[in-house]
Amino acid sequence: MSSPEGPPPSGGFPHVDSILESIPLGVIYQDAEGRVAAANGAAQRMLGQSLEELRGATSEDPRWDVIRADGSPFPAHEYPAPLALRLGKPVSGVVMGVLVPATGGRRWFSVAADVVWADGDRSRPAGTYAFFEDITARKRAQDELDAATAKLKAALGSLSDAVFISDAQGRFVEFNEAFAKIHRFRDKRECLQTLAEYPDILDVFRADGTLAPLEDWAVPRALRGEVGSEVEYRLRRRDTGESWIGSYSFAPIRDAAGRITGSVVIGRDITARKQIEQALHDSEARFGEVYRTSHLAIGIVSLPDGHFVDVNPAFERMFGHARADLIGRTSAQAGLWSQLVERDALFEQLARGEEVTDRVAAFRHPDGREGLMSVSARVVQLGGVDHFV
Numbered sequence: 001m002s003s004p005e006g007p008p009p010s011g012g013f014p015h016v017d018s019i020l021e022s023i024p025l026g027v028i029y030q031d032a033e034g035r036v037a038a039a040n041g042a043a044q045r046m047l048g049q050s051l052e053e054l055r056g057a058t059s060e061d062p063r064w065d066v067i068r069a070d071g072s073p074f075p076a077h078e079y080p081a082p083l084a085l086r087l088g089k090p091v092s093g094v095v096m097g098v099l100v101p102a103t104g105g106r107r108w109f110s111v112a113a114d115v116v117w118a119d120g121d122r123s124r125p126a127g128t129y130a131f132f133e134d135i136t137a138r139k140r141a142q143d144e145l146d147a148a149t150a151k152l153k154a155a156l157g158s159l160s161d162a163v164f165i166s167d168a169q170g171r172f173v174e175f176n177e178a179f180a181k182i183h184r185f186r187d188k189r190e191c192l193q194t195l196a197e198y199p200d201i202l203d204v205f206r207a208d209g210t211l212a213p214l215e216d217w218a219v220p221r222a223l224r225g226e227v228g229s230e231v232e233y234r235l236r237r238r239d240t241g242e243s244w245i246g247s248y249s250f251a252p253i254r255d256a257a258g259r260i261t262g263s264v265v266i267g268r269d270i271t272a273r274k275q276i277e278q279a280l281h282d283s284e285a286r287f288g289e290v291y292r293t294s295h296l297a298i299g300i301v302s303l304p305d306g307h308f309v310d311v312n313p314a315f316e317r318m319f320g321h322a323r324a325d326l327i328g329r330t331s332a333q334a335g336l337w338s339q340l341v342e343r344d345a346l347f348e349q350l351a352r353g354e355e356v357t358d359r360v361a362a363f364r365h366p367d368g369r370e371g372l373m374s375v376s377a378r379v380v381q382l383g384g385v386d387h388f389v
Contacts, residue, residue: 085115163266221250299311
């Protein structure tokens with residue numbers, strides 16, 4: 001810019017007054033000593049002061065009470081107009097929070113400043129123009145977004161489940177430390193940032209043991225609009241050979257128009273749980289084999305109604321009743337006891353929480369023959385319900 005001393009007259013730059021008054025930006029002209037000499041209407045409205053009140057003020061005037069975006073005091077040497085004057089070149093994108101006395105509130109501005117040179121002589125600054133854009137609403141929205149993001153990061157950081165969020169192209173925009181732990185990285189910094197990189201280090205297998213191509217992994221399925229709950233995959237690091245089982249729930253992220261803009265996936269390492277389930281299954285299989293082949297008569301009876309829920313082959317042989325005839329009936333209904341008082345005593349002892357050991361009682365065959373039995377029994381929980389064996 002070039003002009004004689006002071007703000008350029010409209011006669012030297014056609015329509016300058018009308019142009020400056022028509023734009024939404026606040027414009028302030030300061031002379032070479034940094035004193036306000038002119039301000040358009042937008043600047044006066046933004047700052048809540050008339051030209052008469054502004055004229056003669058400097059950037060460092062304490063009335064402004066300016067702070068940085070982070071809330072710290074704004075240092076005088078960083079004010080845009082004096083800085084542009086000192087550097088001899090434009091300054092832009094400076095965010096300033098200014099206390100507006102007329103409202104008692106703080107407004108946020110993005111400020112740019114440029115130097116005006118006297119008659120084009122770059123050794124003779126005539127003053128500066130500062131341009132203000134009111135970004136209060138934008139700053140408030142950004143602050144709210146930052147606060148929400150901070151809460152999200154804190155929540156993700158507290159979870160033991162892996163949580164990862166991708167955009168529509170499969171780039172991970174957010175994930176937590178649990179993601180790194182579950183997928184066998186040392187920390188988040190070591191994690192790969194895009195889904196397309198993971199097949200180089202990770203093999204993923206379906207529950208049936210077949211290798212799952214990338215399009216059948218959780219993120220691509222979510223990006224196709226699928227919703228999954230506790231879908232199991234077996235994963236193996238190609239670099240270390242370490243293998244584990246993961247359970248993944250996933251869903252697409254949609255915008256207001258319903259378009260898929262990303263995915264969210266929650267993963268959990270269930271290796272230990274699956275090992276326990278397998279051990280339990282193996283234990284139950286072993287018990288089942290012992291139960292079926294034992295020479296001892298074993299019956300399982302529900303409490304408190306006393307109905308048989310199962311008996312083994314030895315029980316059928318000893319008492320002369322088929323399993324199908326006993327299930328759902330009580331021993332009294334089946335006529336197994338010679339003296340029902342002995343049955344009642346057995347139930348009373350179990351109801352007191354006591355185990356029964358080698359209790360001798362008489363039993364009856366379907367043909368009327370009687371025999372003696374030694375009964376041992378204890379209460380167990382099966383499916384959350386009391387039974388005795």
